[in-house]
Amino acid sequence: MSIRKLKADKIFDGRNFLTNKILLIDENAVVAGISEDNNEDDVEIYKGILSPGFINAHCHLELSHLKNQIEEDTGLVDFVSKVIRLRNFDKEEILHAIDVAEQEMYNNGIVAVGDICNTTDTLVQKRKSKILYRNFVEVLGFVPQFAQSRFDGIVQNVYEPFFAEMPDTSIVPHAPYSVSDEMFALINQHSEGKIISIHNQETKEENTFFKTGESKFQDFYQLINTNIDFFQPSGKSSLQTYLPKLNLPKQILLIHNTQTSEEDILFAENLAKENGQQLFWILCPNANLYIENQLPNIDLLRKHNCTIALGTDSLASNHELNILSEIQSIQKYFPHLPKEELLQWATLNGSQALGFSNLFGSFEDGKTCGVVLLNEDFTEVKRIV
Structure with missing residues (x-):
């Protein structure tokens, strides 16, 4: 040999x-x-x-056709609204953009990806890929009475096609503000012993929504003609409201975390310990800067020995799918961080977050x-x- x-x-x-x-x-x-x-x-x-090789712990490859389609600094609520409006591109254009974006990741040294899937658009590309994927099939549904039908539809139309070829696939909640208690219960049961992810505290509006009920998310649900009069704020942060509802997965990837407080970190880490779970705090700095021009408090996460990994988010919210570019942005705003630590986030920690540490x-x-x-x-x- x-x-x-x-x-x-x-x-x-x-x-x-x-x-x-x-x-x-x-x-x-x-x-x-x-x-x-x-x-x-x-x-x-x-x-x-x-x-x-680098690990991209959070990506939306299927949104690659939205590169340069959404202006920067819109704020998360307006950004999500525009993603919904812009999803209906020609299928061939979507598939071509996926192909180009994946080649970009490969050239940038990325060997494994945690990828969010709302459709099966990326399945053809993943069948022939040199990159290993853990697919997170995302469920949205904030209206309680539609939880079961929405969940069943996602299982049949997206989860089952992925699971048939890539058994590591799991069903995950999109975000606290887009998933009802009933939907959380369905996801929790389905994800017992699995790895899941959730978009966590990406905007101050998210915490305000759960603490007081008054935020721009009220306008968002009006925009999509959804009545949320049933919603009762918990009086707590979003993380402290939803995390107890996810006690069965073995690992939870918390994505973004720009508005996560020290109290939230202590609550989350203590709860995970009680549940025998492991939390990974996934940072996507370039997307945070693109959407809301904010960054998570990385020093606070480090203070409490949180396990950090890195992602790129999508080309709808980033100029490139490049983990080194994410490191560069962290270095710009946190120049005191050791290079060894940054590289560990991009490699070993990311592989552990995706359950691929036996390979990568x-x-x-x-x-x-x-x-x-x-x-x-x-x-x-x-x-x-």
Whole structure:
């Protein structure tokens, strides 16, 4: 069996930077170990940092046709309204945009993706993909009496086609403001022991909606001709309102978190511990800046040892699907964060969030994690393996 020997200024193994080491990759692109640098002749030498391939823990690949269709800084409520209005593109245009966007992710060193699915539009692409996907089939339905019919429709029309080919697929709630208690109960039961995600506290309007009932979400439901007179605010933040309703999944990916308080973090982490669950806090900084020009309090998440991973969101809310670009934005606003920590969020933590750590995220024997080359200032990424 032939072995490629790769050397760079540094090797990031998923947790730490290593120097004077050689990364061994076999002919099937499987990690065969890390050895000492003994000045052998048949070593490929690179300038920069060798890292495992990146994990995009949150994406909406099916919205790729909406690139540059929605202006920046609209606020979340207006953004969601525009996504709903713009979904009906020609099918061929949608499929072409998906193909182009996925190739972009591959070129940017992404090896695995947690992808939100409201349709089966991405299924054709995923059948032939070099990227591994965990599909999150998203359910929306805020009116209680329609919960069962909406849930059954999604199961039949989206979940079952994905599950038949990709059994890791799970059904997930869209967001607290778009899922009724009855729908949460159906999702919770269906997702027992599984990995799910939810868009969490992406706008201050979300917390206001649950604390007082008065927010721009009232206008949103009027816009889509939905009567929500039944809704009674809990008087609590959105996270503290909905999270107790999701006690059966084994892992929950909390997406965005721009309005998450210290009280929310402590509540969520303590509840997860009681339930034997693991939480992952997924950051999509470029989408947060695009939609509301805000960022989560990353230092607060780090203070409480939250497990952080990174996502890109969709091309409706981002200019590119590139995890390195997300890292660059974090560095701009949080320049004190160690590079090793940022890379761990992009690799090992992301693989754990998606349940793929047996394959990706770190240079450990037997993994097919891919290899990317970064320059020292984190401005360029190139796929090596």
